[in-house]
Amino acid sequence: MTSTAAPLDLLLLPTWLVPVEPAGVVLKEHGLGIRDGCIAFIGPRDAALKLAAREVSELPGMLLSPGLVNAHGHAAMTLFRGLADDLPLMTWLEKHIWPAEAKWVDEAFVRDGTNLAIAEQIKGGISCFSDMYFYPKVASDCVHNSGMRAQIALPILDFPIPGASSADEAIRQGIELFGDLKHHPRIKITFGPHAPYTVCDANLEKIRVIAEELDAAIHMHVHETAFEVQQAIEQTGERPLARLARLGLLGPRFQAVHMTQISEDDLALLVESNTSVIHCPESNLKLASGFCPVERLWQAGVNVAIGTDGAASNNDLDLLGETRTAAMLAKAVAGSATALDAHRALRMATLNGARAMGLDSQIGSLEVGKAADIVAFDLSGLAQQPIYDPVSQLIYATGRDCVKHLWVAGKPLLDDRQLTRMDEQQLTATAIAWGQRISGHSE
Structure with a gap:
């Protein structure tokens, strides 16, 4: 846990935070702060709310893990x-x-x-x-x-x-x-x-x-x-x-x-x-x-x-x-x-x-100093209830349609299931056109 006087760019407040390192840990009612594309703070929600942040995102029912x-x-x-x-x-x-x-x-x-x-x-x-x-x-x-x-x-x-x-x-x-x-x-x-x-x-x-x-x-x-x-x-x-x-x-x-x-x-x-x-x-x-x-x-x-x-x-x-x-x-x-x-x-x-890949000093776990490559899984749905161990529920009872948000180096690439930098309709249309070309000419 750490913080400095400079305000956070983004403070995330999920129900569960799974850092992966240390192994087997699930943090409940904790916050994660991002500054300059890196994780700058991990700590209890009460302490997180005392920090200055340009943006605060409440993520009830969600599990944060490394991307x-x-x-x-x-x-x-x-x-x-x-x-x-x-x-x-x-x-x-x-x-x-x-x-x-x-x-x-x-x-x-x-x-x-x-x-x-x-x-x-x-x-x-x-x-x-x-x-x-x-x-x-x-x-x-x-x-x-x-x-x-x-x-x-x-x-x-x-x-x-x-x-x-x-x-x-x-x-x-x-x-x-x-x-x-x-x-x-x-x-x-x-x-x-x-x-x-x-x-x-x-x-x-x-x-x-x-x-x-x-x-x-x-x-x-x-x-x-x-x-x-x-x-x-x-x-x-x-x-x-x-x-x-x-x-x-x-x-x-x-x-x-x-x-x-x-x-x-x-x-x-x-x-x-x-x-x-x-x-x-x-x-x-x-x-x-x-x-x-x-x-x-x-x-x-x-x-x-x-x-x-x-x-x-x-x-x-x-x-x-x-x-x-x-x-x-x-x-x-x-x-x-x-x-x-x-x-x-x-x-x-x-x-x-x-x-x-030789990237474990940068990504792969939620630790202060690492790049803010983070995914939020929504575990609030019917098929995820009741929740005894959120990690077990994530692995055994959750599909990728529960992915709600994704950040890479602190930048949102998926916001409430919507791609922020890519045109999903255009991508789909292009793929369909390729399929028609390939199937129309295949033996």
Whole structure:
């Protein structure tokens, strides 16, 4: 708790405040003050009301938490939502998604799809997201204009992709974009080699060297399916994670997405290297990719964050719903009803995501000095009553339609369910037009 003589820009007075750090705490009848885009005060309501504030917002029946952090996704793929449902991963990719991308993805597609994704995520209480898709400069422009926070992972594959004719060109573009945005307050550039089966050792080694020089993170799909792991063993005699360890990629800046297949040796590598795992339960369930053993990882000390993956394989960017699925699935996989309780699930969707991205000193918890990335959930509805533990009610009984307000760096991006900086009707119309174009010309 702290305050200074300067007036607060905004004082929020919710019924409950869940800081996430310290863990398991619920503060009732407390206030949170924002000044210059940062949290300047947290304390009892009586003390809060004595402070000078330019604006005071009463939030009865609401729970304040850190803004949700979506640690993995492909934002522009919102325009492929529902295009090729109910298919196995490799069939979905090779026969449908990759051909559709080759045909349709250009800068306009990425701009319109990313803006649609940003709006959907804001309305779902997400203040920060990780994006891994083509034309990353276009995506970063969308993030800049929206007021949101994001990690942009530059996609790198051994073959040509939209916007880059080779891995070398993608890496060059990445270095340039990293330089352009290294001082941006809300955008962090990272390197995104697609997967072990699409990037050779030579290119992975280049990425490692450059990431080390720039102190940049690496974000990569790893062990998404048993087939991927088995194929690697048959072809090379080595599990993909072991290969990445041999090449020196694992470490606190490495984000391993999916990790549905984890042996004892894999677990040891994750623990020793302090690598983060990004769990995408609904995409993994829908594509029958497997189950990430979240509780096992958590108990071993691995940082586990959560992501929605892209809307083409989920089919939504609903991180609150994703977190509920993660909590339920963790219990089933562990065979224990105590696995991934509600408070830890919320931590996975906030502070753990921030930590995976190297942003935990700035966001992910409500602490004085951190950026005011905050979401207000309305728990006053019929379906949330009665309330014994508001965090349990948030995770197990609340949908994203209960997101009422969202602030990023103290600026309101959602006010009483209304987007403040984006035109929802225009976004919807643009998405419908893309759908008509794609469906009208698809095979």
